[in-house]
Amino acid sequence: MTLPDPGSWGPYLAILGMALATYLCRISGVVLMSFIPLTPRVRRGLAALPGSIVVATVLPLIERLGLAAGLALLAAITSMVIRRNELLALVTGMVVVSLMRAAGF
């Protein structure tokens, strides 16, 4: 048996495929974890997970986006240490990266 050609439904099927893939990613972490008993070891792993996600996301991005990005993130973290305010940290980082890029970095 062969499927009929997607034809004019192609774009909608492509969007539907993307939506399904994304939703599966969204729920599968919770579904998988519900099969894993929360032993102290698993708890320690979960406790380390948020920071690990943040670092694993950001570090390679600095390498890919360059010096301006790296300094912007450093400025944002410094601002966060001093004032504990996300908005201020965001503005600080954006100002640094805009200035650096305007200066040609």
Place this chain on the structure above:
Amino acid sequence: MPSETKSEPQPAAQLTLAGMRLGLRRVSVLMPGVIVFAVAFGAAASAKGLSLFEAVLMSAVVYAGVSQLVAMELWRPEWTWGAIVALAFVTATVNARTILQAASLQPWFARYPWFVTAFQLSFFTDANWLVGTRYHGEGGRDVGVVLGAGLALWVVWVLMTIPGHLLGALIADPRKFGIDMVMPIFFAAMIVPLWRGKRAALPWVVAGIVALVTARLVDGYAFIIVGALSGAVAGALLDDPA
């Protein structure tokens, strides 16, 4: 919304309007960035020949910015089943980080009925994961915060796709204003409230090194999931009490 009685004394699983409003407030610092990102996606979609309806539909049902931009690179005028499956696969690899993000909050989400979690996770993104993680770390237990933040961003994301699509080429390069840096900066700033001392940061060092090496070796976004998993395993193997 308490689901069943628990043996351990914990506050009831809540989902309140007040929580949703708090989520909206907490995520509002990201609105300018999300608006520009949505406009940029709308512009890219119109350049690739998507109709306004198709672009808005994608924003509404996919609601995952980076993967939508990647999809614009792979978009084509004619579709085969193979191309559709390939696009879904690429989308899953770009969004695989949400598997780990939701897993990290699972002990909290598990206390709600499955349909609440299934619904609330439809709006689960980087931004409300960060908001939810921070809130939960402060002792908050109302999942309305996660849902409120996700819903607010979803509405803005879907609506702002429209001017992007209509104005198309008029949109300047968002890179010039550092808009591509909004999420990385927000991520980096999260390190500070997550900080629990040097020993607890050891797994993060493992995560960072593994992610850097993976990014060198493998194209795409695999570095996030490989690095973060390594960090979690390192954390599980550390022997002091959490």
